[in-house]
Amino acid sequence: MNTTSSKIGLPPGTLVHVGTQWSDEVKISVTDYTPTTIEEYQVNTIEEVFQLKEHTSVSWINIDGLHDTALITKLSEHFELDTLMMEDIINTQHRPKSEGFEDHEFITLKMLGLTADGKSIVEEQLSIILGKNWVISLQEKEGDIFHEFRVRVKDGKAKARKKGPDYLFYRLIDMVVDNYYHVTEHFGDTIEAMEESIIAHPDRRALIDIQQLNKKASQFRKAISPLREAILNLQKNESELLSEDTLRYIKDLMEHVVYINELIDHQKEMIGNLMDLYHSGVSYKMNQIMQLLTLVSTIFIPLTFIAGIYGMNFAYMPELQWHWGYFGVWGLMIAVAIVMVFYFKKKKWL
């Protein structure tokens, strides 16, 4: 969060990178294809991609690393991109949104994944710009969720090869949304595992785990709930860049986003249930311990009292002289204990 402050006080349209600086070097890779041809290469300077603006082939320019504002500025100028939009792109804490311009469409959203240990969610911002025959995608660091797709495009297997840049634009968003399912599945599995573990051992660790999960779910929801609006926006923009076919795909995508939102709400409810289960488990354990204490105390306190009676040193205590006195007292004690145990059994306290 701290990083946001660095921007406070500056005028709008000033390109200041907001976010963790992930990679040292900016990596620019280009995929340029037609149904029949394909070229893939990396470039070192942003100027090398400028000529792609006028190509008739579909050009996908992917930029990993947003901290080189000079580069971003050059890109923005050449492709005549909106300045405020560029600002949104390099502010990696921007909420998902889409915006339509005269000759380009823009969407920014969150790529969400789990860390290797599954303990936290990695959030990375992806911005995609769709132009006449090019798509520019910008992300904070080199990711791998597009790797498989890239291979398929190269092989010519991907449907994208036969379609225009708007389809590519859609597919990139689609792959990010598909990835959300991994997170919800992880949540689903974790909730199930926790449920069993909490029923077995409702210890304090469990509570902290539930809280962590709840926090992750909240973070997830915060990241994806504005996406609904963003995609709806795309549908309504009536941009000439999006073919009717692609709009149908986007409508389908919308349903996925709605579904994931419902799922996460459902999962938040389940996490709430876990909390109840935990609390009831803790109080159940406590109650059992208290019941034992009560049992032991309630049985032995009267017995100890009886023993105390006959420990008194009065000069004249007739029972003490009786031959069977000692055994009689034992009998009395045993009788009292049995009556109490029976009483407890009857009350279902044992």
Added chain:
Amino acid sequence: MNTTSSKIGLPPGTLVHVGTQWSDEVKISVTDYTPTTIEEYQVNTIEEVFQLKEHTSVSWINIDGLHDTALITKLSEHFELDTLMMEDIINTQHRPKSEGFEDHEFITLKMLGLTADGKSIVEEQLSIILGKNWVISLQEKEGDIFHEFRVRVKDGKAKARKKGPDYLFYRLIDMVVDNYYHVTEHFGDTIEAMEESIIAHPDRRALIDIQQLNKKASQFRKAISPLREAILNLQKNESELLSEDTLRYIKDLMEHVVYINELIDHQKEMIGNLMDLYHSGVSYKMNQIMQLLTLVSTIFIPLTFIAGIYGMNFAYMPELQWHWGYFGVWGLMIAVAIVMVFYFKKKKWL
């Protein structure tokens, strides 16, 4: 949930079956009727139903089993069905929705039932497509909720015989919705039974049962709440395939769906009440035990103290020599005990 992942990364319109593979074999049954004639038969290959597309009689093609994507693809091509729609059909985890196309109407919804032991809800997806003079229904495995209807159609008793395919389309949805009442009734009965049982014995088992019930109710709600929107959608589509008469029936159906949604909300509230009842029952029992402990402790602790006093071995303790000392101590003890019991009674702690 795991099964969804298998689809992640694939382009839209790729037919991949998502869901548990219920049956090994796909079963295709055909019911072809006019007001006066009826034919019922099963076919082995999907090609055998292709000629029905042009029949003027009402043809109901029911397909049990969605895992044979080749078959689904052929069907889709012959009947000129929408590709994305076919994808929704074989993704058995899709949320209920309806969609209108130029020459067919589509709805997908959940058939919900209880397992034999009543412990969990079985959810099966049903998709229904309405064409010019045919209805195609697709489900994951062979179900039996249409059995009785089928018999009535055969006997000629069913109203459906005299009506067009849109009525058949409506009736299939209607039977699914009618079935939801079984689930809400089960919930209603379970809630009532639990209430009594929790008042009698608020044990930990009860809590887990409440949680299970709550989970089932949430699952149920998740499955049926999007149906409202889906049916509303059907009403608004202004499809030529749906006669005005059938639209009235659909409006009536809508009311049922709204009512079931209200019912389930009401039941969720009741389940929340059960939880309160459980917690209060547990703490009531705990309080009773604690009260007993307090009573026994508070009465015997002072008595034991008195006994302890006269168990001391001081050389000069005048009371010890008194002839009635021992009995006097007994008297004192009994007096103390009586005073305390009275105090407790007065305070309503006994």
Added chain:
Amino acid sequence: MNTTSSKIGLPPGTLVHVGTQWSDEVKISVTDYTPTTIEEYQVNTIEEVFQLKEHTSVSWINIDGLHDTALITKLSEHFELDTLMMEDIINTQHRPKSEGFEDHEFITLKMLGLTADGKSIVEEQLSIILGKNWVISLQEKEGDIFHEFRVRVKDGKAKARKKGPDYLFYRLIDMVVDNYYHVTEHFGDTIEAMEESIIAHPDRRALIDIQQLNKKASQFRKAISPLREAILNLQKNESELLSEDTLRYIKDLMEHVVYINELIDHQKEMIGNLMDLYHSGVSYKMNQIMQLLTLVSTIFIPLTFIAGIYGMNFAYMPELQWHWGYFGVWGLMIAVAIVMVFYFKKKKWL
């Protein structure tokens, strides 16, 4: 609830009575009036009311008992009533709704009352159909909320005598709604009474009473909240059967319904407060008991320890031989007890 199942699987428009069968015999009573004349009588067969359809006087046909489906069918056919509407009428578990047809208006709502012992709410369905110059009201069993009104109509005192059938239609609804105030008053009084009783004695019985009340309030809300929509619907139907004057009355009625809905929401909130009060009362009582236990234990445990010390049998314990040893120990014990009591007082634990 069970009774709903009997309808599952049947086609729409099949008249099956859903609900408890209240009365054995169906009772049909007719009130036929003009500003100057009035006739009141009971008929045995439904056919006897058929001629009223064409009368120019206002005819109010009241039918008590809905289980005779043959009768209902005949009625429906003669008065050319909508079939699906008739189905709603005899399904006594239908939620309140109104619907407008070409030549009749329809509303179904719940008459709510308290049982004699005030412990539960009696819910009875009332359906009212307004035609050109007749009103048909159908209820499950003979009720008495219209009794006073009937007398006033007969006496000619009722405004209704000078007005058309739409005013009668409105008045019947209005009387049902007016009756709801009895229920909210009962709730208000019960809540107030409970509040005092819970402050005095927060026992388990109180909790069950709160839960019962909450359940009744939920049931009440479930029965009346759809009425808002139903009456709004009447207002918007722009039916020719409802005069502008009557529409103003219906608007006024709407305000009552809105007010009752707000009242019941307010009362639900108050019931929630009762629950808090109960829980706090229980834990207050518990805390008092625990405080006593702590007090007694904490004071006597050290004293008993001191007594135990001088009960030891060591050969050489100098204090035991001191002449004032015994009285010194008493002094010590009293001092310890006083210090502790003072400490507790200071801490405000006593």
Added chain:
Amino acid sequence: MNTTSSKIGLPPGTLVHVGTQWSDEVKISVTDYTPTTIEEYQVNTIEEVFQLKEHTSVSWINIDGLHDTALITKLSEHFELDTLMMEDIINTQHRPKSEGFEDHEFITLKMLGLTADGKSIVEEQLSIILGKNWVISLQEKEGDIFHEFRVRVKDGKAKARKKGPDYLFYRLIDMVVDNYYHVTEHFGDTIEAMEESIIAHPDRRALIDIQQLNKKASQFRKAISPLREAILNLQKNESELLSEDTLRYIKDLMEHVVYINELIDHQKEMIGNLMDLYHSGVSYKMNQIMQLLTLVSTIFIPLTFIAGIYGMNFAYMPELQWHWGYFGVWGLMIAVAIVMVFYFKKKKWL
């Protein structure tokens, strides 16, 4: 609440006074002014105000006491007021609303104040009718919130003197709304005072106070939340009686009402926090007491056991004969006590 029942069963438009009968006599006062002249007087019979209907000066007729239905009826007839509206006026339990008629505008709202001891909210209904050149205000009993205004009008200081009756109409509502701030301030102060008191002494009295406050806040909200709609209604009526200037003032008023609504929601949230604070305070105190019990018990129970050991009467117990045995046991006991106290300190339980 009971008073509502007296109206149940009567036809609409029957003027029956619903509410507490505050004053025995109805008091009618008239203020009749132009920018240059002013007359103030009281009248004994309603007929005396009838001539004001045609005056060109601004006439403000204020009626205190609503139980004289004959008077109200006469008023209504002469000023051609709507009958249902009159019914709303004398039903003092009506929710705030406004309504526009052809030649008069109507609003009914609640005057809210605190009783002298600040313990409860006094709610009094005020209805105001705006005609062509007159304003009629009706309240249950003689109030004093208009007193200062009346003086200022008389002195000619009030802006109202220079404006029309619509401004007077607005000012009356405005003064009622301004008065609401007193109540929210009282709530604010009470919440602050309670917060401190609960932190210091979370006793049962505090809880009942919180509940009372919460109840008052709910009542307040119930009384003012419909006012938003009522004032919005005034704005939308497009009545010719309200000048554009006055509408601006009413818009400003609207903002006040919205603000008060937000304030009360905020205060309800604060009251919820108080409840949490109370509960945590109670359990904190309880925990402290339990900790003491545990400390004392846990330290003395082992010591008492040791004393018990050496109180046994076995013939052969070597320690008893040791010369330093007694002092050794004392040493052991002190050591045990010290170890335990250290353990507790380390665990931060002391």
Added chain:
Amino acid sequence: MNTTSSKIGLPPGTLVHVGTQWSDEVKISVTDYTPTTIEEYQVNTIEEVFQLKEHTSVSWINIDGLHDTALITKLSEHFELDTLMMEDIINTQHRPKSEGFEDHEFITLKMLGLTADGKSIVEEQLSIILGKNWVISLQEKEGDIFHEFRVRVKDGKAKARKKGPDYLFYRLIDMVVDNYYHVTEHFGDTIEAMEESIIAHPDRRALIDIQQLNKKASQFRKAISPLREAILNLQKNESELLSEDTLRYIKDLMEHVVYINELIDHQKEMIGNLMDLYHSGVSYKMNQIMQLLTLVSTIFIPLTFIAGIYGMNFAYMPELQWHWGYFGVWGLMIAVAIVMVFYFKKKKWL
């Protein structure tokens, strides 16, 4: 809050300062610039700024201190400002709003900051009026959030120099909104710090801290949530004073405000989690103490009982005479203790 009352009862448009009187003297500073020239100076009397109304340069008049109503009145009259608007400006407890007039646009909002110790939020009202070529900003006391901007304007570095007064108007709002991020960051950091501290030591201090934080968050939300509406209003006003360019900036601002609102909702949820964590921490600690008590009691109570038995003074107690009796009893006691410890270990209570 108290200060509001002073206004109750006065007519609208009466300029009465509502709020704490921050500074004794009103400070008026002027910044008058064109792209090429700039003048900055302070004036002593309000009349000195009057000539700026007709300047073609951009004039920014900043007024610190709102209690001099005479000054405000003069300003209002000369610049032909709306009277009700002026009233909103000097009522420093007004909720954020914007309003459009024929020749000026108006917004009032809250500047929020933290006190030096970070314990409370300082809320100061800022009102900004945009005229044809001037901007008037009014605040309660001299603030410093515009300081840096002022320097940059002077240096000619600020974009504002090249733009019109509408851009200045936007920038002032923007700087206030940017400042909100400081508060949310403070909340974020505090929540994180508290979380760790509560896990370590859930003491009563923590609870009061959580409550304080929650209160601050509520206050913050109350101050900023109406801003959404206010800015939306600006966008919709279609004022000629705001250029299309500036409207784009305002749209961007809107997104920030929406984001901050979401953030604060998210943080409120997190604070709720802290509360849960606290409560669970407290009950965890309590449970541990109770477990210790139970352990010690349950182990020693039977042992003490055994010791009590052999402290009895019966004449005939065979064990007492056995040579190994004493050691045998020790053995028995140790055995009992070991068995109990094992039982507890097995039950995971130790």
